[in-house]
Amino acid sequence: MTAATRDISERKAAEKHLAQMEGGRRLAEEALRESEERYRMLLDGVREYAIFMMDPQGQIVSWNAGAERIKGYRAEEIIGQNFSRFFPPEDIERGRPEEVLRMTAASGRHEEQGIRVRKDGSRFLASLTFTALRDPNGNLRGFSEFSHDLSESKESGAKYRGLLEAAPDAMVVVNQAGEIVLLNLQAEKQFGYHRDELVGQKVKNIIPEGFAERLLADGLRSVEDALAQQIGTGIELTGRRKDESEFPIEIMLSPLESAEGILVTAAIRDISVRKDAEEHLAQMEGRYRGLLEAAPDAMVVVNQVGEIVLLNVQVEKQFGYRRDELLGQKVKNIIPEGFAERLIADGTRTAADALAQQIGTGIELIGRRKDGSEFPIEIMLSPLESPEGILVTAAIRNITERKRAEQHLVKTVAELNRSNDELQQFAYVASHDLQEPLRMVASYTQLLAERYKGRLDSDADEFIAYAVDGSNRMQVLIQDLLAYSRAGTNGKALRKISSDNALTEALANLRATIQESGAVVTHDSLPLITTDGTQLAQIFQNLVGNAIKYRSAAVPNVHISAVKNGGNEWIFSVRDNGLGIDPQYFDRIFVLFQRLHGQTEFKGTGIGLAICKKMLERLGGRIWVESQPEKGSTFHFALPEKDGK
Amino acid sequence: MMESIGTDAKPMEVLLVEDSPGDVRLTREAFKDAKVLINLHVASDGTEAMAFLKREGGHTNAPRPDLILLDLNLPKKDGREVLGEIKESPTLKSIPVVILTTSASDADILKSYLLHANCYITKPVDLKGFLNVVKSIDNFWLSVVKLPREVR
Numbered sequence: 001m002t003a004a005t006r007d008i009s010e011r012k013a014a015e016k017h018l019a020q021m022e023g024g025r026r027l028a029e030e031a032l033r034e035s036e037e038r039y040r041m042l043l044d045g046v047r048e049y050a051i052f053m054m055d056p057q058g059q060i061v062s063w064n065a066g067a068e069r070i071k072g073y074r075a076e077e078i079i080g081q082n083f084s085r086f087f088p089p090e091d092i093e094r095g096r097p098e099e100v101l102r103m104t105a106a107s108g109r110h111e112e113q114g115i116r117v118r119k120d121g122s123r124f125l126a127s128l129t130f131t132a133l134r135d136p137n138g139n140l141r142g143f144s145e146f147s148h149d150l151s152e153s154k155e156s157g158a159k160y161r162g163l164l165e166a167a168p169d170a171m172v173v174v175n176q177a178g179e180i181v182l183l184n185l186q187a188e189k190q191f192g193y194h195r196d197e198l199v200g201q202k203v204k205n206i207i208p209e210g211f212a213e214r215l216l217a218d219g220l221r222s223v224e225d226a227l228a229q230q231i232g233t234g235i236e237l238t239g240r241r242k243d244e245s246e247f248p249i250e251i252m253l254s255p256l257e258s259a260e261g262i263l264v265t266a267a268i269r270d271i272s273v274r275k276d277a278e279e280h281l282a283q284m285e286g287r288y289r290g291l292l293e294a295a296p297d298a299m300v301v302v303n304q305v306g307e308i309v310l311l312n313v314q315v316e317k318q319f320g321y322r323r324d325e326l327l328g329q330k331v332k333n334i335i336p337e338g339f340a341e342r343l344i345a346d347g348t349r350t351a352a353d354a355l356a357q358q359i360g361t362g363i364e365l366i367g368r369r370k371d372g373s374e375f376p377i378e379i380m381l382s383p384l385e386s387p388e389g390i391l392v393t394a395a396i397r398n399i400t401e402r403k404r405a406e407q408h409l410v411k412t413v414a415e416l417n418r419s420n421d422e423l424q425q426f427a428y429v430a431s432h433d434l435q436e437p438l439r440m441v442a443s444y445t446q447l448l449a450e451r452y453k454g455r456l457d458s459d460a461d462e463f464i465a466y467a468v469d470g471s472n473r474m475q476v477l478i479q480d481l482l483a484y485s486r487a488g489t490n491g492k493a494l495r496k497i498s499s500d501n502a503l504t505e506a507l508a509n510l511r512a513t514i515q516e517s518g519a520v521v522t523h524d525s526l527p528l529i530t531t532d533g534t535q536l537a538q539i540f541q542n543l544v545g546n547a548i549k550y551r552s553a554a555v556p557n558v559h560i561s562a563v564k565n566g567g568n569e570w571i572f573s574v575r576d577n578g579l580g581i582d583p584q585y586f587d588r589i590f591v592l593f594q595r596l597h598g599q600t601e602f603k604g605t606g607i608g609l610a611i612c613k614k615m616l617e618r619l620g621g622r623i624w625v626e627s628q629p630e631k632g633s634t635f636h637f638a639l640p641e642k643d644g645k
Numbered sequence: 646m647m648e649s650i651g652t653d654a655k656p657m658e659v660l661l662v663e664d665s666p667g668d669v670r671l672t673r674e675a676f677k678d679a680k681v682l683i684n685l686h687v688a689s690d691g692t693e694a695m696a697f698l699k700r701e702g703g704h705t706n707a708p709r710p711d712l713i714l715l716d717l718n719l720p721k722k723d724g725r726e727v728l729g730e731i732k733e734s735p736t737l738k739s740i741p742v743v744i745l746t747t748s749a750s751d752a753d754i755l756k757s758y759l760l761h762a763n764c765y766i767t768k769p770v771d772l773k774g775f776l777n778v779v780k781s782i783d784n785f786w787l788s789v790v791k792l793p794r795e796v797r
Contacts, residue, residue, distance in 0.1 A: 436747060439770050440667040446772035447674070475770050 048148055053133065055142045058083045058101055070126075070149050072119030083145065086116045088123060088179075088200050104130040104143055113150065115179055115200035123200030125150040125181040150182070170268040173256060174203045178212040181263060190270055192242040203266075210237040211251060211266065239268065248275045280386070298396040302331045304389055306340035318398055320370040331394075338365045339379060339394065367396065376403045427485035431478045438478065442471035477593075480607035484592060487535070487614040494619070497533035499526040499572070503560060506540035510548070519548045519556035526562050527570055531639055535615040540574070542608040543635050547576035549602060552630065568641045569621075575634040581627040590623065612637070656682035657787050660710040662694040662727065663687065663745075664719050668768070672714070675779030681787050686710065691722025695730060698737055710740055711792050714782070715762075717746040717753060725756060732761040739793045743782060 050067035054060050059082055063075035071078075071086060084097035091097070091114075104110040109131050116126040128147040135141050164171045170187035172180050180198050188195055191206045198205070204212050214235075239249040250271045256263040292299050292312040298319070301310035308326050316323055319334045326333070332340050342363075367377040378399045384391040445467045453461055503523060507514065514521060521544060529536075540560070547558045557577045562570050581589065581596070588594045590613045595606040609623075616623050620640045627633035659676075663669050669687050676683050686707070688694035696702045698710070713731070717724035724746070731737045741763040746753070749767045757765050766782075769775050786792075 432747075435770065436665070439747070439768070440665070442770065443671055443772040443775060444667070447671075450772070472771070479770070 050147045051144065052078075052083075053142055053144045054083050054101075056101075056105075056140045058097060058143070061142065066148075070118075070147070071116070088115050088117055091115070100130060101143060105132050105140055108132050113181070115175075115181060116147070117200065122196035124196075125199060167267065170270070172198075172203060172206075172266050172268065174211075174264045174266060176262065176264075178203050180206075187268065190241075190268065191239065197242070206240055207237055207249070207251070207268075208240055210235065214253070234269075236271070239270070247272045295395065298398070300326075300331060300334075300394050300396065301384060302339075302392050302394060304392075306331050308334075309391060315396070318369075318396065319367065325370075334368055335365055335377070335379070335396075336368055338363065342381070364399070367398070375400050378402075424485055424488065427481060431482040431485065434478050435475070435482075438471060438474055442468070442475055445471055477605050480593075480605045484607055484611050484614060487538075487611045488618050491532045491535055491615070491618055494530050494532055496528055496530050497536070499529050499531075499536060499562065499570075502533050502536040503540045505537040506544060509537075509541050510545055513545060513548055517548050517551065517556050519551070519558060521558045521560070523560035524562065526560070526572075527564075527641075529570055529639060529641055531619050532615075535619065536639075539612045539615055539637065542612050543574040543637075546608055546635075547574055547578055547633070549604075550597075550633075551576070551578045552632075564641075565638070569638045570641055571636055571638050573634050573636045575632065577632040580629040580631050580633055581625060582629050583627070586625055586627075589625070656684045657712065658684045658686065658708045658710045659712045659714065659787075660686045660688060660694065660697060661714045662689075662691065662719065662724065663714070663716045664689050665716075668716075671772075671775060672779055675776045676783065678780070679783045679787070681783070683783075683787065684708070690720045691724060691727040693721075694719075694727050695722065698731065712782075712786050713740055713742045714745045715742055717744060717748055717757070725760065728757065728760045728762055741786060741790075741792065743786065745778075745782075 044065045046064060047066045047069055049064075050070040051064045052060055052067050053062040060079050063073070063078055067078075068074055073081075082097075084092055087097050100110060100112070109129070111127075111129050113125060113127050115123050116128075117123050126147045127150050128145060131144045131146075132140060133142045133144060164173075164182065164184040167184060167186065170190040171184045172187050173182035175181050180201055180203050183195060183198055187198070187206075191198070193206070202212070234250040234252055236248065236250050238246050240246050248271045250269045252267045252269075254265050254267075256265050292301075292310065295312060295314065298314040298317070299310075299312045300308050300315055303309050308329055308331050311323060311326055315321075315326065315334075319326070321334070330340065362378045362380055364376065364378050366374050368374050376399045378397045380395045380397075382393050382395075384393050445464060449461075449464045449468050452464070500523075503526060507521060513519075544558055544560070548556045554577055559575045560572065561575075562572045565571050585596055589596065590609045591606075592610040593606045594610075595602075595604065613623050616637055616639070621638045623635065623637040625633055625635050661669060661672055663672070669689075673685060676685060686697065688697050694713075694715075697704045697707050700707050715724050715727060719727070724744070728742060728744070731740065731742060738761070742761075744757045744762045744765045745768060746766075747768050754765050766778055769778055
């Protein structure tokens with residue numbers, strides 16, 4: 001092999017090598033181009049994320065389809081522009097875009113959530129990741145930004161968003177700069193803004209005072225502390241709508257950890273209805289206070305959780321509290337049992353139903369004064385419709401006096417019953433035991449009269465006659481007294497009987513009297529009645545007996561009838577054509593042993609009508625008389641019909 | 646206390662259990678006109694009556710009565726107890742017992758018959774009535790009625 005040949009061969013080999021290298025490079029370049037293309041296509045295919053690259057100053061050098069969709073710019077109009085235009089003006093003003101790049105350059109990677117502005121000016125909460133791009137020598141070549149619109153995130157953001165939308169209250173999420181980063185439909189409605197008009201805006205726009213201030217840390221406390229103090233408590237503030245009208249709101253704050261720091265979720269409730277109710281209540285209070293104060297009873301108005309919302313001066317007096325010590329307090333403090341329970345709905349009934357059952361009935365309970373002493377009360381409940389729900393007005397009456405009077409009455413009645421029983425017993429024992437010695441007196445004076453009449457002198461005969469007469473009369477009196485004392489006690493149980501039969505029995509006992517006097521006794525058909533048949537017969541016997549006994553010169557004519565009166569009473573009447581009675585004696589004739597005639601005119605002790613009266617009292621009836629002298633008498637007596645028929 | 650009334654034929658032995666001397670005397674007076682001879686024995690309380698019937702104490706020689714007139718309200722042992730004891734005794738229960746008392750109460754009447762009294766009479770309050778009752782007893786229980794003879 002020659003040198004030339006070798007050279008040639010070397011050159012050829014070199015050329016070949018070069019060609020190979022060329023080919024390899026071409027291949028490599030192609031591969032690179034291809035991979036770049038694939039990468040670009042890949043990025044373009046991503047629609048959920050905005051992905052673009054910037055030079056070290058933030059000038060945009062690439063732009064994918066997701067970026068176009070999310071931020072609203074086409075590639076040709078945004079490439080070459082600075083990325084700072086995606087920030088809200090206020091952030092630009094404070095140099096936030098430069099700060100973000102600086103932080104990214106320093107750490108190589110920076111993540112945040114923040115408000116961004118679309119081409120059309122609308123704002124949204126974005127989650128962003130910035131990466132610093134450096135060459136192999138470590139020189140900063142630029143940045144990439146991956147970001148997506150949190151409001152359309154399918155992950156936790158979406159869940160949170162769903163939660164927000166489901167909330168019944170208006171909800172806004174605010175960052176520590178006081179900017180709204182998220183809100184729900186209710187917030188849009190309440191404040192009259194479109195979502196885009198609020199995201200990224202200061203929350204002061206819709207809640208001018210009292211909210212943003214609460215988010216700020218000051219020298220004495222951290223943001224967390226500041227917030228912690230507010231968590232969970234309802235803060236009453238004023239909301240302002242887009243049309244600048246204002247309305248009362250209550251906000252509840254809760255913290256939300258996020259990459260950007262602590263965000264605050266505020267639930268905003270429109271409390272204008274409640275405020276109206278409160279105002280209405282205040283009005284009502286004004287209107288009813290006069291009425292309430294004029295009431296003689298202690299009055300409290302209680303809501304359904306058992307809190308006193310209104311009371312009058314009598315309550316203060318009765319319970320020994322000042323008004324402000326009771327307002328808003330549980331009614332259980334002054335009525336420990338039985339009242340609050342009645343306001344509570346249970347499984348089977350609503351509060352309204354529970355209450356309805358109690359309305360208007362007096363409920364006896366115990367009241368407790370401030371000093372702990374207790375006293376009996378009666379409460380009457382009535383419902384009071386109010387915008388706050390049904391309130392209950394309770395009229396509370398101190399029934400200490402009534403209770404005392406009731407106890408006194410019970411005691412007195414018991415006393416009276418006892419002394420009545422004693423009297424009855426006394427009358428019975430006296431008449432029964434008096435009978436024994438009297439029987440001796442009577443028997444032996446009679447024996448004396450029988451054996452010695454005409455054997456002593458005439459004075460002796462006369463004296464013995466008076467003694468016999470006196471002892472005989474006394475025997476009759478004692479027997480009558482015994483009968484009278486038995487009339488109220490010895491009765492039989494009441495049952496359904498035929499008053500016709502009772503009359504028949506009475507007339508049978510009077511047969512001799514009727515025959516002897518030639519009396520004509522007639523009667524209507526008499527009813528079945530629930531009473532004591534034996535006593536009814538006795539009553540008929542006494543009245544018909546009297547009718548015949550106190551007859552005029554005419555043949556005695558006695559008629560018995562019965563009519564039902566309006567109530568459940570039968571009125572029996574025994575009418576005669578006898579002597580009649582002067583009306584001035586109408587009461588006297590029913591009194592024990594009271595007589596209008598002397599013994600010589602008509603025999604008797606004056607017991608018959610007294611016994612009738614006593615028996616009728618026992619049977620729940622009454623007796624009275626209609627009469628005129630010489631025109632006959634009609635004795636009426638009423639008996640209740642227990643069956644009510 | 647024993648006393649014989651009349652002299653001929655076998656007298657009827659009658660035990661009167663009565664605490665009131667007035668009533669004893671009235672009964673005695675009433676039996677004066679009796680149709681039969683009557684030996685009227687008097688016990689003034691329930692305990693004495695039972696002693697008489699059981700021939701205890703001073704009554705060892707007491708005859709067995711043909712008829713007992715028994716008051717209910719007695720000192721010591723009362724008439725209801727005496728009646729109960731008589732009617733529970735196999736030897737005494739055949740003796741007719743006439744309750745003769747001032748009580749007209751339904752409870753006493755029922756109780757007496759439940760204790761097997763042979764009849765119940767309320768003492769009439771007037772003399773004539775009382776004399777009639779004793780006469781009736783004499784007439785019915787001591788004349789009309791056949792009484793059991795003691796089987797020895």
